[in-house]
Amino acid sequence: MSATDPADPDQLALVAAPGRRRFRTREPEPVAESLPIARVLVDVGLPHLDRPFDYLVPASMSDDAVAGARVSVRFAGTDHDGFIVARAHESDHQGRLARLRRVVSPEPVLAPEIAQLARSVADRYAGTVADVLRLAVPPRHATAEKAAPTDASDTSPPRPEPGGWAAHQDGVALLDALAAGSAPRAVWNPGPVADWPDLIARLVAATLSGGRGALVVVPDGRDLARVSSALEAVLGEGRHVALEADAGPSVRYKRWLAVRRGAVRAVVGTRSAAFAPVHDLGLVCLWDDGDDLHAEPRAPYPHAREVLLLRAHQAGAAAVVGGFARTAEAELLLSTGWARPVTPDRGSVRSTSPRVRSSGDDHEQARDEAARSARLPSLAWRTARTGLRTGPVLVQVPRSGYLPGVACARCRTAARCAACSGPLVVGQPGQPPRCGWCATAYPSWRCPECGHGYLRATSVGVGRTAEELGRAFPGVPVLMSRGDTVRDTVGAEPALVVATPGAEPVADDGYTAALLLDGTGLLNRPSLRAAEEALRRWLGAAALVRSGPDGGEIVVVADTSAPAVQALVRWDPAGFAARELAERGALRLPPAARVAELTGAPADVDDLLTLTDLPTDAEVIGPAPLDDDKSRAMVRAPRSAGTALAAALRAAAGVRSARRSGGPVRIRVDPVDFG
Incomplete structure (x- = not known):
């Protein structure tokens, strides 16, 4: 356009009017010359976004934006934390790339092998890498991070003696x-x-x-x-x-x-x-x-x-x-x-294991007719009395609390909370029953079935057991070790040590005896691992007892014919495990099969199952209603199809996440227990 040409109205529109403020557009900061792309695992936790995303690296951040560093990025309109997993020359993304907001710390906290492990764990459990990394990498503590690094030892220790x-x-x-x-x-x-x-x-x-x-x-x-x-x-x-x-x-x-x-x-x-x-x-x-x-x-x-x-x-x-x-x-x-x-x-094993006897064997039942039903049969009482002559005696009680289970003394109906249907418990002697879930107290409890106002214990906890033993063995110290007050050790002096499983103190010279109470209840729990867990608890306690030649004795209050009791008597965890695995294999139960548990609102569980492209040999069990307006379905597949099962569930969860429809469904692959 020449100077004599009439003015272009569009060009005139670009000229600022007198007195109008001008805004200067800020030039974007140049990106890094080398490896300008950062691949970032963003902490969003949504299955359909479970992958790295590419971001531009500003030149000023290039030195700090190393693989493994924590960064802050813009994602879906909000700031999110993330980890750089790699730097790259170019991106496969066809659209416009956002830039890193900031490098939180240049410390490469996410090691490449841990990033790879997180991906493997997420795939194994039908989860997301973001969820795994929350478990794998602890939250940053800036002061500790800025402290001078500890020098690495440049020598290896000598090979130990056997x-x-x-x-x-x-x-x-x-x-x-x-x-x-x-x-x-x-x-x-x-x-x-x-x-x-x-x-x-x-x-x-x-x-x-x-x-x-x-x-x-x-x-x-x-x-x-x-x-x-x-x-x-x-x-x-x-x-x-x-x-x-x-x-x-x-x-x-x-x-x-x-x-x-x-x-x-x-x-x-x-x-x-x-x-x-x-x-x-x-x-x-x-x-x-x-x-x-x-x-x-x-x-x-x-x-x-x-x-x-x-x-x-x-x-x-x-x-x-x-x-x-x-x-x-x-x-x-x-x-x-x-x-x-x-x-x-x-x-x-024979020379170091304690002597183990069951109160339920034929000889003891012939000698003590009440041995089958007594909580502390005469065999256990005699063993404790003998053991207390030379040292401490361990008493393992499966349940914590005082009376963790109560029922109507007349009609035997289990006592439950009127508000939430939780079980009533008695926490201390003289206290009224209260709900074990919502803590509602019932000072004037009446049975809703028969109107009776008295309770009886259906299970006894460590507190009541200690009280009963104190009366049975007057003058003997009674020590308790339980969830809220765990003792690490006890001395070699005679004492009754009443403990819940896993809270047993170590005795200085070993226990002279151990009483394993309520074994029948442990074995009869409605659980896949009831017998396995009972034996694990018993062996853990038995390992704290002196050997048989040194006078160590164990009494287990359970039926002698139970495989777990027999394994304890023989100290044979291998034989028990082989039998347990064979039985589970015949029934297609874990670990012989892979199982996924799906829990959520009934409509959401049904939706997830509909979207899941299950492996050919997979079997759906349920859904079955639960107590809290939710339902649960189990999906079972052969071990060979375990990877495909997890992948199918993960893909279906991704579809539901992308649609943003329905409520959450909890997916647990190979849960420890169900029953």
Whole structure:
């Protein structure tokens, strides 16, 4: 357009009117010259968005935006946290890419192998990577992150002496393989009175001596403290870290960072430690895999055993699954040839195991006609009296509280809450019954069926048991150890130690005797794992008792013919597990089959099942109504179709998530228990 040409009205419109404020458009910051694309796992947790998304890396963030770093990004109109999993030259996305909002920290907290593990765990449990990473990577603690990194030890500890492993068949060979850097796989069941924390510490020491890292996962803080103490005794100070929630967020994050930075190569912790980023992982060890504390209660509900087995496969590491009892899952590892058994020889077991008797055998019932129904039969009373002459006696009670179950004294109708239908309990002597769910008290309770106003106990807890024993053995100290007040140890002096399973203190010189009460109730629970869990609890208590030659005795109040009782008498967890696995295989129950549990509103469960392209051999059981306006369906498939089952459920959940229709459905693959 020349100067004499008439003015273009469109051009004139671009000229600012006098007095009108001008706004200057901000030029976007240039992107990084090298690897300008960041692939980010965004913390959204929606199944249909369970993949990395590409973002542009501003030049000013390029040095800090490393793989594994925490970042903040814009996603669907809001800010979200995420992790960079990779940097790339270009993106496959055809549209416009958003930029990273900021780098929260340049610390590469997400190791590549943990990102890969998170994907495997999510696939295994029909979940999302975002949910797994919430379990795997602890929340950031800036002060701990800015602290100077701990120097890594440049020497490996010497190869340990075999110690108690010499009494195990193939025990020394297991240590030799670990020290050589190999990857053996074992199911380990130590004998009675074995110092299992010391044995684990020697496994770790052998692994470190071979130049690789080790990871040990235990059920709870008490076990963690024992293993940590053993590791310090065998390895020396500063060669391992204990990852425990009780340490506080700052201390725990500092320890976790020491592992991530490679300063420490030996870790012991509870279930979340299964994701600890140990450098050059050479051993994963799980103690007491039958303990339900190993099952994560948060989505996608993984079990520490399965996480560790995935890690062992992924890292080419050794795997040891140990415990006094053997689960059907551990037996499956042996039956498929994936692992080998490591156990003491039978002669060692016989010489170290306590004498075990059942109150339900024919001889005792002929001698004491009330033995079948008595809670503390004469055999148990005599055994306790004899044991108290030389030391403490352990009394294991399955139920906590005082009276955890009550019923009408006249018509035997179970006492329930009028508000929520929860069971009524009596928490302390002299207190009125209250609801175990909503805590509503009933000082003037009346039976809704017959109008009677008195209650009788249907189950007795640790509190009432301690009270009864105090009256039966006057002058003898009665100590309690339970969920809210757990004792770690007791002395060698005579005392009655009443404890719930898992809360049994360790006696300085071992218990002289143990009474395992209410065994029939344990075995008769409506649960897939009732017998397995009963034997696990009994063996755990029996391992604290002196050997038979040293006078140790155990009385189990249960029917002698029960397979779990027979396994306890013979100290034969292997035989029991083999029988249990065979029975479950015949019935197509886990672990012989893969099972998914779907829980939600009836319409939502039906919708998910309709959308799921199930494997050919899969079978749907239900849906069945639950007590809280929800329903539950079980989907069962052969083990060979387990991966396909999880993938199908995950895909269907993704469709429902993308549609944003209906309510949530909880998907649990291979739940620990159902019944």
